[in-house]
Amino acid sequence: MLPKPKEKLDPRVKRTRSLILQAFSDLLAEKGFESITVQDVTDKAQVNRATFYAHFADKYALLDSFISQLFRQEIEKRTLNACHYTPENLKNLIIAVCEFLSTTHSNCAQPHQQFESLVEGTIKNQIFELLTLWLQQTKTKISTDIPATVATWAIYGLASHYSHHKKRPALETFVDEALPLVAINLEQFA
Amino acid sequence: MLPKPKEKLDPRVKRTRSLILQAFSDLLAEKGFESITVQDVTDKAQVNRATFYAHFADKYALLDSFISQLFRQEIEKRTLNACHYTPENLKNLIIAVCEFLSTTHSNCAQPHQQFESLVEGTIKNQIFELLTLWLQQTKTKISTDIPATVATWAIYGLASHYSHHKKRPALETFVDEALPLVAINLEQFA
DNA sequence: TGAAATTTGTTGGATAAACAACACTGGAGC
DNA sequence: GCTCCAGTGTTGTTTATCCAACAAATTTCA
Structure with missing residues (x-):
């Protein structure tokens, strides 16, 4: 990250x-x-x-590097890599993950089960690291692990849901609706 | 070649x-x-x-390699690299040199004197080698050096003339007119 | 003009990539 | 079962590239 x-x-x-x-x-x-x-x-x-x-090490490590690099570019494009937690940043993060998964699906020929779950693991790691970075800047004594984990899974789940929709709703609308549900868990860091 | x-x-x-x-x-x-x-x-x-x-060796050797490679591609595109002398092939060679010089001029920012004469030397070498190859396939005992030299200079001169024209005439017309003057010197190899 | 900066062409030593092996695994077909 | 084949992961050696340094030539510009 x-x-x-x-x-x-x-x-x-x-x-x-x-x-x-x-x-x-x-x-x-x-x-x-x-x-x-x-x-x-x-x-x-x-x-x-x-x-x-x-x-x-092998082709799995290659996939991991590849996906990580792409995702990091998506994050840096939105300058989410050097900031702290705000609902606004969180919203942009969700958007980033949604768009990342969408373009990944359109760029890859045959996204099968194994491929998808490997990508999922890599991206969730990236999200978790980023969130941890954000939350720890509040210099809170509260452990960030649990909130970051919950948020990570929620965000990935949302993005996965969104990107598998045949007829995708407007991204803005979708995220506006979903954001509060994730933000509520991170309220204490705002 | x-x-x-x-x-x-x-x-x-x-x-x-x-x-x-x-x-x-x-x-x-x-x-x-x-x-x-x-x-x-x-x-x-x-x-x-x-x-x-x-x-x-230096940047001049680089230029030589670069121009030679481009020119060879132009020649190979027209399959003039593995054939013998005929007026038809000669015509295509003239066309190739004309087009090569034209595109070179449009691709290079500032064609100054030094640049032009370096290109001239490289291209004339290439033409000479190709013509020598063609003429020697006739297994004649006649020395090919003089005719090849004359033809080389004539061809380059024509192409240079053509490519410097502001308003270029149709290439076909131009070459049809010029071809006989060059071909006459190579008649004995036809 | 002359001093400073840039470019050139070369060198010796360090390191990454190429290459040709090797043993091993797993699957396809008999 | 078996062989055959394609892919894997590793190793030792050779070779190409990198790098920092250098003197010499050239350009810049005051």
């Missing part, structure tokens, strides 16, 4: 990572995650297979 | 060369060749400057 303090990274590793991630992204648009092999990725990325394993 | 017999090249080498060439191409669209430094190229290509010198 935190953008690392501008560490200078060897251009070779930046290049390799970005080649692998781009190839993976292209492949996801073509076929299902389960049918993608490490071979496929390294072939398309024009990178040696051994090099892949120097960067990622 | 000849496509090397499918040598397997280290992916890193291919990658680096292509990064450098692409960066150079982009820079040429922005500013004049004389004002482009090796620094500029390696910065844009995200490649170390020392690595540049492992591939090219």
